Amino acid sequence: MSKTRQTFWPLLAAAALLAPSEAVAAPEERTVAVATVNPLATDAALEIYRQGGNAVDAAITAALTLGVVDGHNSGIGGGCLILVRTPEGEFLAIDGRETAPAAANRDMYLRDGQARPDLSQTGPLASGTPGAVAAYALLSEKLGALPFADLLAPGAQLAEDGFVVSRSLASALRSKARTLRRFPASARELLGDDGHAPAAGDTVTRPDLGRTYRKIASEGPDWFYRGGFAQATDKWMRENGGIMTASDLAGYEAKLRNPIRSEYRGREIVGFPPPSSGGVHVAQMLNMLEGYELDQLFAEDPAQAKHLVAEVMKLAFADRAYWLGDSDFVDVPRRLASKEYARQLAAKISLDHATDVPAHGEPAQWRQDLFGRHTTHIAAADSDGYWVAITATVNTSFGSKVVIPGTGVVMNNEMDDFAIHPGTPNAFGLVGAENNSVAAGKRPLSSMSPTIVLDERGEPLLTVGAAGGPKIITQVLWAIVNTVDRGMSPNKAIAAPRVHHQWRPDVVSYETATPDEEVARLKAFGHRVAPLGSGGRAQLIARDPENGFVAVYDPRIKGKATVENLPATPAEATPLEPAAAN
Known part of the structure; x- marks a missing residue:
């Protein structure tokens, strides 16, 4: 596997980004975010x-x-x-x-x-x-x-x-x-x-x-x-x-549940297992991307880089439609998140044009190596x-x-997150197969993807998650790619325009802030494209090199993210004041 440069933002610019209120707490204080x-x-x-x-x-x-x-x-x-x-x-x-x-x-x-x-x-x-x-x-x-x-x-x-x-x-x-x-x-x-x-x-x-x-x-x-x-x-x-x-x-x-733990460019990615599909497929997509000099590709040709990411998404969502479901009820292969299977899938990708993905892939030992049962x-x-x-x-x-x-x-x-009938799309346009069919007591497949990223020493770098149906999975992917590969600050990583592909329909959806020339290039690669009505909503907290925090809410909605230093002694409760409309 090729190795990307160590561009994760705290190694370059975190201290300069922190405001005085986000400084490291004194011993008699604690910092919260x-x-x-x-x-x-x-x-x-x-x-x-x-x-x-x-x-x-x-x-x-x-x-x-x-x-x-x-x-x-x-x-x-x-x-x-x-x-x-x-x-x-x-x-x-x-x-x-x-x-x-x-x-x-x-x-x-x-x-x-x-x-x-x-x-x-x-x-x-x-x-x-x-x-x-x-x-x-x-x-x-x-x-x-x-x-x-x-x-x-x-x-x-x-x-x-x-x-x-x-x-x-x-x-x-x-x-x-x-x-x-x-x-x-x-x-x-x-x-x-x-x-x-x-x-x-x-x-x-x-x-x-x-x-x-x-x-x-x-x-x-x-x-x-x-x-x-x-x-x-x-x-x-x-x-x-x-x-x-x-x-x-x-x-x-x-x-x-036992979290899914995978590695990406020296960082550990900790995600949620089935019935979440996010943990499996964030790991799967990162594994596919690890074979590319992604930082260099984004610097030289961002449209081609987004084409690559869309192709990776397409392959992962094809697997999601077939393999994923509640692992207490159905067999979900562990090796969907393996490096070996990712190389097998990545071999199908062309950097020059969109490829057809007619069906799911098949990881090794899919019968034996299984997960435990808006x-x-x-x-x-x-x-x-x-x-x-x-x-x-x-x-x-x-x-x-x-x-x-x-x-x-x-x-x-x-209940709409089940496959109510094979091939019938749900409210988010997702299709599913027998593994996600309805059964008494079963949990429907979810796109929810709460994720924590650790550094090379096993210390937390960031916690991230999102809202937006299937776009949750791709938002978490973008947060990791934008920080680890592209060296963006947390704020820029969350604000950057996103593209999304979920296999069916076979369309690259893009946020309207995406430059027109990139959209044109995606079409030239052979993708059908369509604007996104909503790119989702992500929240993120990251650690700076001195163990402070940066808290980020998605600028696509008027949320609130804050970091404060508080006295070690608890305060008395105070009433909440109404907030202005957002």
């Missing part, structure tokens, strides 16, 4: 830090707060994947992915032999059993410094007292209002008494959701899985043709040594569009 898509969630995490919480507490708080103020993207009616690196250098991977209800079956979305994607995307059949509450509680129990109830408090307070509607939330409410009106509890909770979507800058409350948070805080996650929420969900589902029951909720379990991302880190990546989702905007009456909880539509 957090990045989210909404300032209120970032502020809630900072307040938890001030009360003595660690990065784990801060990240959980941010996730729970986003479920209130950014509820079109994530919430406790959905799921999450969590990756944490502890001060001792150990990794914890918690799978809070939703599961198919016990009554689910592979043909449940067929009517007269035809697939009905509307049933897996909207309404009572669209939801998997939510896993977020169980996952956050498990993480808090294992690594948190504060009680789980404290982490629910900021979100409960905002739901009760009110918060300012962001531009992204207002846009989602406006675009989904008609569908939300089909469900009375959804219309009442999200649109208000007059049934009209709130505008950006309006102040709204979520009293039912606030009461739900308070109940979980006082009675624990059992209230959600075996108490009032489970009973309310069972009742609504029975009355509206759904199949989720109180037994499904009572039987839910967040699972501990979205948001939160990045957090602290000078005690915790690095946290949480990706959470209800899938598409407002999930199934169902709010369980009296609870304020928006239910996910993650």
Whole structure:
């Protein structure tokens, strides 16, 4: 394999990029960092830090707060994947992915032999059993410094007292209002008494959701899985043709997984295993790219470099469509992420023209060497040594569009992440095969890709993740390529225009900030091209050479990322102030 120059940005320019507030903490201080898509969630995490919480507490708080103020993207009616690196250098991977209800079956979305994607995307059949509450509680129990109830408090307070509607939330409410009106509890909770979507800058409350948070805080996650929420969900589902029951909720379990660990140009890439596809395919794509002098190629011919990256994406997503699924149910080959298989795939790539990828590849020993049985991302880190990546989702905007009456909880539509019928695209245009078919208790395949990168000594360099369906995987790839290969600062790495290819449809999607000459060259290479409506949303925290932090939110949305030095002594809790619309 060829070796690229050591251009990772901290080795060149980190100290110059750090502002005074991001300097290394004095012994009586600690440095903390957090990045989210909404300032209120970032502020809630900072307040938890001030009360003595660690990065784990801060990240959980941010996730729970986003479920209130950014509820079109994530919430406790959905799921999450969590990756944490502890001060001792150990990794914890918690799978809070939703599961198919016990009554689910592979043909449940067929009517007269035809697939009905509307049933897996909207309404009572669209939801998997939510896993977020169980996952956050498990993480808090294992690594948190504060009680789980404290982490629910900021979100409960905002739901009760009110918060300012962001531009992204207002846009989602406006675009989904008609569908939300089909469900009375959804219309009442999200649109208000007059049934009209709130505008950006309006102040709204979520009293039912606030009461739900308070109940979980006082009675624990059992209230959600075996108490009032489970009973309310069972009742609504029975009355509206759904199949989720109180037994499904009572039987839910967040699972501990073994992270995927791979190497790229001397760095270790730690990702999430199945049912995430991101960990496998980020490793697979980096393995293919490692054989090229990528830094030189980007410097000399950026269009050709992007052509190469698109070809790598295409090959990986062809494998995703066939091989990936819940490894507790189906055989997922480990060697998809091997260097040997990457060389086999890379041999199919031409630097001069686009190649046809009619089907998936076949890694060695695929029968024997197997894994064991719309979205948001939160990045957090602290000078005690915790690095946290949480990706959470209800899938598409407002999930199934169902709010369980009296609870304020928006239910996910993650059943659409299964292959509801081989070859039928889901809401993101992804196709799947038998490995990702519906089965009772099975977790649908996910693109969520919480990732942590370590340096040559095994110390954390960055934590990164993203929102955006299948674009999550390619955003994480771009973050690593832009920092490791191109030597970009974290801010520039996240802001740089992206291209995306997911095999089917066979199109290179590009952000409109991509230079026209590069788009023209991609066409000349033989690619079909199309502009991206949204390039996704990534959050990243990186370490500088002196062990400080740089926190970055994606400039494509008005989030907030911050680094602060705090006193070692915890402060008293202070109320959160409403944020301006973003």
